Amino acid sequence: MQNNHTLIIGGGIVGASLALKLAQAKLPVTLIDAHPKRSEKDWADKLQQRDARVYALSLASLKLLENIGAWQKIAASGRKADYTQMQVWQRDGIGELLFGENDGKDNRMSELLGSMVEPAVIEYALWQGLQDASVSEYLTVIAGQKVIQMDWQGSQFGYRVTLDDSTVIDAKLLVGADGRGSFVRQQAGIGLDTLDYKQTAICCAIQTAKPHRATARQAMLPTGTLALLPLADITDEDKFNPQHWQSIVWTLPRNQALNYLTESPRFIADKLAAASSYELGAISQIESIASFQLTAQQANSYIADNLVLIGDAAHGVHPLAGQGLNLGLLDVQVLSDQLLYDFARSGATLWGANQTLRLYERLRRPHNSLMMHSFSALNWLFAGELAQLRPIQQIRNEGMYRVSKIKPLMRLFTKKASGV
Incomplete structure (x- = not known):
């Protein structure tokens, strides 16, 4: 052997x-x-400790972890946040992509899209x-x-x-x-x-006024993407009022991110809530602020x-x-x-x-x-100076609007993202 x-x-x-x-x-x-x-x-x-970072595990990843016996332990621990919807939108534009939406027939949600799990739990x-x-x-x-x-x-x-x-x-x-x-x-x-994107991501954990409702959210902003990802409820207080903790990955131009990181946690929380257009309301708590440079x-x-x-x-x-x-x-x-x-x-x-x-x-x-x-192409399409030119904005708006209306295409995207 x-x-x-x-x-x-x-x-x-x-x-x-x-x-x-x-x-x-x-x-x-x-x-x-x-x-x-x-x-x-x-x-x-x-x-x-609650980790601000979280991995969005696809169905294919869940299957592998289950096959080697790890997912059963993660599920038993309760330290996971399943999500059944993914919402993607752009600020100052039209069109929204909603994966795993209600089927409109019997008021049931579509199947599991994946699960958010902290690195240490895995x-x-x-x-x-x-x-x-x-x-x-x-x-x-x-x-x-x-x-x-x-x-x-x-x-x-x-x-x-x-x-x-x-x-x-x-x-x-x-x-x-x-x-x-x-x-x-x-x-x-x-x-x-x-490839250096010349961007820095601020990551943190936040508690929001509104619950996440098992939905992973991503706002496509002129400065970069802002992801709000469900976090597991780990304390008795969290479980009494569930689904209010999110993991944040906020992509910004490098200098802007570094400037924010010199400010107080409250300043960052307020800027973050405003950047999300208060999608989940005000931010009451913010923890574990960190950052990393973005490259491919x-x-x-x-x-x-x-x-x-x-x-x-x-x-x-x-x-x-x-x-x-x-x-x-x-x-x-x-x-x-x-x-x-x-x-x-x-x-x-x-x-x-x-x-x-x-x-x-x-x-x-x-x-x-x-x-x-x-x-890289998606990042270029939404963030940076070229992305703000009117022809690019028009292409982007029209593209998101039309894709959102083609249900078979949305289902195909959902399947590809699941990895199965």
């Missing part, structure tokens, strides 16, 4: 999901996580899965260590990896799941195309001999549609399916072969490229 050994570098959600999926298939895998190992108390302390569910006795024979987790050297030993043997505590690990297949600044990608000599990137190749990139190590997109993690989890699904399929049909002899990795790249890279450029 040593010839089938897989080493995953990066213990985030994407890397941990792949490790758990392979171990559950009874294939040996080692996961390297640079973060120190957390105890149950560490996790309990972390989960007591990470904890995966951590519990990684500790399960059922995978202990096949899974090794090394926490608190970084890779300092990668040496390719030839296609027959794969990679020899050295950690910062001098531990040496041999692996037939090396998986880079180590984020946007991927050490694996750099050491493999794989180039990167990048795509690796020139997702593969090399005995090496493959997944998640942010391979691609990063504008957060406009909240699809970053979903794209990474689709990488996990496609890669694991192809690895297991080729392994089975080869009589348990073929693992991580070049033809397997090339097929994974053909299935995922064009799709991820399309998503990245589509989000």
Whole structure:
């Protein structure tokens, strides 16, 4: 089985999901996580706090997490906010896109579109899965260590990896799941195309006067997008008066965002409420204000001999549609399916072969490229100086209005966004 050994570098959600999926298939895998190992108390302390960030998990992502046993733990914890509608509108324009709207026949809402979950909640569910006795024979987790050297030993043997505590690990297949600044990608000599949007996103958690009613909202503003995403109710007070907490991702020109961040939380809350045209009323509380610069990137190749990139190590997109993690989890699904399929049909002899990795790249890279450029085009269409020119405004208004009236097209968009 040593010839089938897989080493995953990066213990985030994407890397941990792949490790758990392979171990559950009874294939040996080692996961390297640079973060120190957390105890149950560490996790309990972390989960007591509300995280301003939230992932909009698609139905495809929910299915993958369910298949590896993580979604059941998330659902049992109650730390999720399902959404059945998505509302997209533009300020000073016509047309509104409403996905998952009431069908108008029997007053029932359409089916679940996805679920908003805080990062730590997903990470904890995966951590519990990684500790399960059922995978202990096949899974090794090394926490608190970084890779300092990668040496390719030839296609027959794969990679020899050295950690910062001098531990040496041999692996037939090396998986880079180590984020946007991927050490694996750099050491493999794989180039990167990048795009700087010159925007900064302010993220925070807010409590609003009106409930979100299981609806994810996105306002397309001249300064950038403003997303208001449902957050789970975590305190007894929240549960007594539910659906009033939202996760905010507010995209602004970089200088404007940095100026706002020097002001008081109350100032930011008031500006935020005004920017949303008081869609959910006034903001009574604001927590966990943070920011990050917006860029997009795509690796020139997702593969090399005995090496493959997944998640942010391979691609990063504008957060406009909240699809970053979903794209990474689709990488996990496609890669694991192809690895297991080729392994089975080869009589348990073929693992991580070049033809397997090339097929994974053909299935995922064009799709991820399309998503990245589509989000960039939407950002350009709504934000910035050119977006405010009257011809662009007219095209945008007419386009949104007409699309909103074509129900089959809206259903197609909803299906594509779900990833299934």
